[in-house]
Amino acid sequence: xxxxYSYPPSMRRLVNELSxxxxxxxxxxxxxxxxxxxxxNSSAEQLAEAISAARTALRYCEECFSLTESTVCSVxxxxxRNRAVVCVVEKPSDIISIERSGDFNGLYHVLHGxxxxxxxxxxxxxxxxxxxxxxxxxxxxxxxxxxxxxxVEGDATAMYIANMLKGAxxxxxxxxxxxxxxxxxxxxxxxxxxxxLAGRQSID
Numbered sequence: 001x002x003x004x005y006s007y008p009p010s011m012r013r014l015v016n017e018l019s020x021x022x023x024x025x026x027x028x029x030x031x032x033x034x035x036x037x038x039x040x041n042s043s044a045e046q047l048a049e050a051i052s053a054a055r056t057a058l059r060y061c062e063e064c065f066s067l068t069e070s071t072v073c074s075v076x077x078x079x080x081r082n083r084a085v086v087c088v089v090e091k092p093s094d095i096i097s098i099e100r101s102g103d104f105n106g107l108y109h110v111l112h113g114x115x116x117x118x119x120x121x122x123x124x125x126x127x128x129x130x131x132x133x134x135x136x137x138x139x140x141x142x143x144x145x146x147x148x149x150x151x152v153e154g155d156a157t158a159m160y161i162a163n164m165l166k167g168a169x170x171x172x173x174x175x176x177x178x179x180x181x182x183x184x185x186x187x188x189x190x191x192x193x194x195x196x197l198a199g200r201q202s203i204d
Contacts, residue, residue, distance in 0.1 A: 014036070015033045061073035061076055063076040063107075064076055064107060064108045064134075065109065065110040065111075065130065066095055066108060067092045075095070075107065081106060081107055082106045082107075083138060083140055083141070084141055084143065085104075085106030085141070085145065086107045086108065086109055086131075086143075087106055087107070087144075087145040088108075088111065088131060088144060088147060088148065089108060089111065089148070090113065090149060090154070091110060094110075095110070106143075107138075109127065111131075111157070112127055113125060114126065114153040115128070115153065115157040115160050116153045128160070128161060132164060135165075135168070135170065141170055144161070144171070146158040146173065
């Protein structure tokens, strides 16, 4: 009896690595792998070079922890930004979403995750402590906008930060109307985000 056909080792490795990407299941990984190894696909090498270049050039901003190719990102170095307002987001892509709304001109702080006790993610595992340090360093912050997702973990993280800032002379607000329950910021359209920013509410 013949052994069942299996992908060559290099193909199995490629599929396995692709399947580790967010939202990529095994079937999608197989389709992507076939597309990448297709002899007529000249973009595979360009993709590999782009990934290598990005990994080499990109780093986290030393101030807000967004992505940058410099020590400090362009938002943090922009003197025209309102340094009295800091918007806290989960990931760098959320900054792009908010900037597209055109209704925010303050600074950002990227957590790179959410507090999730059920998954063993402690506050120290995300950039919450760094937020506290940064607010003290800025010294002029009047409002912190909590723009985490409207998921259980997003709400829990927002409440944790709000409690952390109690006693500080800082207004703490949460994005309001327009964001669906369970929704993530990067999938919201510009108009929805604009309304959410305009209708943000204080967290007591």
